[in-house]
Amino acid sequence: MKVSSIERGANYVVLIVFALVVLGPIGVIITLAFGPKDASAAREGGLFHPENFPEAWEVGRFGQYMLTSLVVAAIVVVVSVLASILAGYALGTMRFRGATAVFYLFLLGIMVPTEAFIVPLYFDLRELGLTNTVWGVALPQIAMSIAFGTYWMRTYFRTSSRALIEAARLDGATSMRILWQILVPIGRPAILTLVLLVFMWTWNEFLIPLVMSPNGDVRTAPLGLAFFQGQYTQGTALLAAGAVLVALPVVALYIFLQRHFIKGMVEGAVRE
Amino acid sequence: MADSTTTVGRGANRRSARSAWVAWAYLAPALLLYGGFLLFPLGRAAQYSLFDWDGLGESTFVGLDNYLEILFDERLREAFWHALVLVFFFAVLPLVIGLLLAALLTRSHVRGVGFFRSVIFLPQVIAMVVVAVTWRQIYAPDGPLNGFLRLVGLGDLARPWLGDYTFTLPAVGLIGTWVCTGLVTVLLMAGMSRVPREQYEAARLDGAGPVREFFAITLPTVRGEITVALTLTIVAALKTFDLVYVTTSGGPGTSTTVPSYEIYRRAFQLGDVGVATAVGIVLTIVVFAINAVVNVIGDRK
Numbered sequence: 391m392k393v394s395s396i397e398r399g400a401n402y403v404v405l406i407v408f409a410l411v412v413l414g415p416i417g418v419i420i421t422l423a424f425g426p427k428d429a430s431a432a433r434e435g436g437l438f439h440p441e442n443f444p445e446a447w448e449v450g451r452f453g454q455y456m457l458t459s460l461v462v463a464a465i466v467v468v469v470s471v472l473a474s475i476l477a478g479y480a481l482g483t484m485r486f487r488g489a490t491a492v493f494y495l496f497l498l499g500i501m502v503p504t505e506a507f508i509v510p511l512y513f514d515l516r517e518l519g520l521t522n523t524v525w526g527v528a529l530p531q532i533a534m535s536i537a538f539g540t541y542w543m544r545t546y547f548r549t550s551s552r553a554l555i556e557a558a559r560l561d562g563a564t565s566m567r568i569l570w571q572i573l574v575p576i577g578r579p580a581i582l583t584l585v586l587l588v589f590m591w592t593w594n595e596f597l598i599p600l601v602m603s604p605n606g607d608v609r610t611a612p613l614g615l616a617f618f619q620g621q622y623t624q625g626t627a628l629l630a631a632g633a634v635l636v637a638l639p640v641v642a643l644y645i646f647l648q649r650h651f652i653k654g655m656v657e658g659a660v661r662e
Numbered sequence: 663m664a665d666s667t668t669t670v671g672r673g674a675n676r677r678s679a680r681s682a683w684v685a686w687a688y689l690a691p692a693l694l695l696y697g698g699f700l701l702f703p704l705g706r707a708a709q710y711s712l713f714d715w716d717g718l719g720e721s722t723f724v725g726l727d728n729y730l731e732i733l734f735d736e737r738l739r740e741a742f743w744h745a746l747v748l749v750f751f752f753a754v755l756p757l758v759i760g761l762l763l764a765a766l767l768t769r770s771h772v773r774g775v776g777f778f779r780s781v782i783f784l785p786q787v788i789a790m791v792v793v794a795v796t797w798r799q800i801y802a803p804d805g806p807l808n809g810f811l812r813l814v815g816l817g818d819l820a821r822p823w824l825g826d827y828t829f830t831l832p833a834v835g836l837i838g839t840w841v842c843t844g845l846v847t848v849l850l851m852a853g854m855s856r857v858p859r860e861q862y863e864a865a866r867l868d869g870a871g872p873v874r875e876f877f878a879i880t881l882p883t884v885r886g887e888i889t890v891a892l893t894l895t896i897v898a899a900l901k902t903f904d905l906v907y908v909t910t911s912g913g914p915g916t917s918t919t920v921p922s923y924e925i926y927r928r929a930f931q932l933g934d935v936g937v938a939t940a941v942g943i944v945l946t947i948v949v950f951a952i953n954a955v956v957n958v959i960g961d962r963k
Contacts, residue, residue, distance in 0.1 A: 477692035506942035510706035
């Protein structure tokens with residue numbers, strides 16, 4: 391469409407201004423992270439202090455917290471994506487009584503606020519001795535991810551080729567074989583998107599690890615950062631470096647695979 | 663003939679019974695995990711909400727008293743009110759900005775839209791705790807925001823943004839605007855790209871200006887996207903926890919407390935599990951009700 395060059399110019403200005411508004415705060419935290427960590431570091435001079443990162447890693451124990459995050463995220467991703475593929479396969483390709491009801495049951499879970507079910511779950515898991523364990527932190531997140539994941543995988547399986555499934559069935563392939571040898575390989579992009587989203591949600595989750603590990607045994611990276619902010623009050627450079635470290639894994643994935651993130655969060659939001 | 667039909671019928675029945683069994687077997691792991699760690703505890707929340715319990719000792723049945731407390735406890739009423747204020751900053755403001763941005767970008771083909779899209783979406787993937795830590799620095803008394811205000815001669819406006827009874831809630835809300843605008847804009851851009859070019863050309867031949875064009879063509883097309891965007895951002899506003907926990911802990915005073923924060927505080931700091939779960943149930947009902955309302959309005963032609 392043809393628009394005047396003035397309008398085009400104005401559009402560029404708007405674009406640049408909004409991009410700067412978004413990037414500004416990110417620039418602030420990165421600048422702080424590389425700044426001098428205290429008065430003596432400032433006196434010694436130098437504008438660039440990458441040594442803040444290994445120091446935050448040590449002092450703030452971010453190495454340990456990020457390892458915990460990685461373990462929790464790996465468990466949540468593997469278990470919930472596998473369960474979602476199986477359930478989405480049933481809901482997307484098979485006809486049976488109760489299918490619609492089950493589908494709506496999963497849909498419900500996408501909207502239930504975490505804070506509504508996490509309180510009783512904490513006390514029940516405490517009875518079972520699961521609080522302060524990796525499983526106590528992972529299981530509620532597995533349940534939440536399955537609600538979205540089943541919805542997501544069902545959408546994929548519904549669009550997958552009926553003819554292909556029918557042909558394989560006539561060849562005598564079992565439903566397991568059709569799933570793992572035909573549909574899953576073709577569906578790799580959809581599955582990768584789901585893996586990335588679940589990884590991001592789990593890595594960034596705050597309330598569940600906060601509630602499920604009151605003694606701090608299973609402290610994930612975001613919790614470690616909040617805790618560090620409360621404990622370490624001298625100077626902001628190490629805190630900022632910690633913040634950058636916590637955000638880095640997901641942001642790095644986003645930079646390389648942003649299509650998946652945007653597609654997943656935009657298409658995953660579209661209602662039935 | 664009749665005989666063979668029955669056989670076929672019976673065989674088909676047997677097959678469908680078998681395939682139903684297979685389907686439930688595939689569903690089983692997901693149903694067990696989802697049921698056991700989300701649906702069941704949600705039901706337990708409804709049960710807990712009828713009891714007075716400190717989390718350790720004996721519990722007593724109190725009927726709907728915990729729900730009445732939500733009505734009469736000033737702090738809890740305030741929390742729900744704050745959540746509504748946050749809805750403005752998380753949902754309404756991003757929608758207005760997003761509509762303008764997306765309409766501008768769709769009207770004229772400017773280069774670098776793809777890059778711009780990636781940039782404004784970025785806050786969505788950063789952990790809320792990191793966002794909160796960052797903005798706490800920005801809002802600090804000696805932070806960049808006040809520094810900037812003093813630099814441009816607006817030093818009178820400088821204040822401790824997160825320590826002020828009037829400005830803290832809007833300051834926290836604006837962080838939500840910063841996070842949500844990208845998601846809303848990207849959603850709307852996807853919707854607006856569906857409008858056929860000819861429709862704009864035709865409108866222009868009829869002498870429609872950009873404003874009429876926006877209200878006559880663009881807005882009706884993205885109805886569905888607006889509904890989705892509002893649903894997502896309203897729910898995000900109502901569920902805000904990490905942001906408040908890290909930036910203000912509900913303070914100063916009670917000026918930024920929200921339902922999620924009250925649930926956490928009551929259940930794990932004050933040992934008032936009954937009221938905490940009742941707030942959780944009410945919050946769930948509010949989330950579902952708002953969703954229903956937004957969708958009903960969105961679907962009406």
